[in-house]
Amino acid sequence: MIRDAFAKATGVQLLDDPTLTHLYGLPILLSHGDMLCTDDVQYMAFREKVRQPVWQDAFLSQTLAQRQAFIHQARAQSETEKSTKIASIMDVNTQALAKLMQAFQYPSVLIHGHTHRPNHHVHSVDGYAFDRYVLGDWYEQGSYLRLQADGTIMAETIVV
Incomplete structure (x- = not known):
């Protein structure tokens, strides 16, 4: 619930959810991720x-x-x-995932949180392969991704 006044005061840029960006020429879709949990x-x-x-x-x-x-x-x-609840209800719905990737013309990478089950998944939608990275929560440890110029993505952990 961060609003414009906070963003202005702190100098952060608010992003739409989802947001498509490009780093080192790699199309990356960023999302909170909760829009994908349609079974819940x-x-x-x-x-x-x-x-x-x-x-x-x-x-x-x-x-x-x-x-x-x-x-x-x-x-x-x-x-x-x-x-x-059964675990599958609290994870991404494959149809919602496919619709999202189609809507953004099949970016190479999707990064999201929400489920907070840190992992790297490889998917294919309509013949387009992509990587899905899930970031962890920040209660006991944080996680982030480091993208190198060669396109390598490294998952990192921060102990809080």
Whole structure:
């Protein structure tokens, strides 16, 4: 829920989700990744709600303590719900993945988080091969990717 005022104050550039970029000539699609978890109907309903400007305005009008309490409760509820859902529901839907890659004309690389199961996957959609990198969460350790000029992508870990 970062907004323009924060971006301006900190000098960061907000990106659309998804965003196509090119590094060393390599087309790379960046995404939060949650749009790909279409089998998790409960999460998709939550996602739709919290992306509404009215909901965000109401949330951001609360005190910091109230927002932190909501986030703590939401994470606890999410963890409880995860324990009752089958793992495949909480991962990317292959049809949603294919649609995304088609919409962006088959970039070579997709980088996302959300599922926070750090991994490198190799996929093919309509005969186009691509690499999908999943970044981890930042609760105990962080992860990032290092792209070298020759196109090599290295997964790195940061202990927090």
